[in-house]
Amino acid sequence: MHNSLNRLQSVFGFFTTVAFTLGCLIALTDLWAERTPSGVIKATNTQVVKGRPHYYSSKKEEYAIIKFSLDADLSSLFTWNTKQLFVYVTAEWPAPEAGMNATNEAVIWDSIITNPSADHLVNLGPIGKKKLKASAGGKSIAPERGLLKLKNQKPKYQISHPSGKIASAEDVTLKVHYNVQPWFGLLTWNTQSDIGRWKSFAGGVSDQFSLPAVKVKDDKKKP
Structure with missing residues (x-):
């Protein structure tokens, strides 16, 4: 005879198997969604x-x-x-x-x-x-x-x-x-x-472009 702990483990194992199987079926339904x-x-x-x-x-x-x-x-x-x-x-x-x-x-x-x-x-x-x-x-x-x-x-x-x-x-x-x-x-x-x-x-793809050069500031201002 199985004790109470063994029976509880069997019920839990069956529950997780059913839950996992149901989850897989739900995931497969995504393949039918356009x-x-x-x-x-x-x-x-x-x-x-x-x-x-x-x-x-x-x-x-x-x-x-x-x-x-x-x-x-x-x-x-x-x-x-x-x-x-x-x-x-x-x-x-x-x-x-x-x-x-x-x-x-x-x-x-x-x-x-x-x-x-x-x-x-x-x-x-x-x-x-x-x-x-x-x-x-x-x-x-x-x-x-x-x-x-x-x-x-x-x-x-x-x-x-x-x-x-x-x-x-x-x-x-x-x-x-x-x-x-x-x-x-x-x-x-x-x-x-x-x-x-x-x-x-x-x-989703842009046209090709080029990055600009680094802008360098003049150290001396022109008169």
Whole structure:
């Protein structure tokens, strides 16, 4: 005869198996949800400065500040299994010298967009949390969730290069990336090709541009 502890372990094991199986089935339903992300991004202002880009930098170096405009529709990424969406913009440019990295890539901006049922996870004050919970209670995902309209957006992060030089870099492009974080299942990123009903990102890549040279101020003023 099994004692009470063995019976409790059996019940708990059966419960976790059923819960895991149900979670997997819920995660698989995402494959039937159509994903059609799209967006247009362009650089609006670029500047290269020489100094210490971070307070912990030990030496002066060149770093770039890139402002951009973004008009993206990521609303189709929000389904019943979407907890939150991580969106970020990168600047990419080829290495100027042979033997270095083939492509340089750095993040200049990012943002987290939560599902209405996960709004309380945002780092907000008690008043803001209360308003978000009240607005999301009993409501489905709002259609404007995932719509980004940024104009002349300042970057969150300045970019530099291990060599300390980044001025006059050519063939720079901005790219939009996303990471879908589900309630249950695997993390998914934007893909380069279509996978069933999941379409690749339409657009999301800017035209190529060059970074300017470092602006040097004259030591003596002209009469």
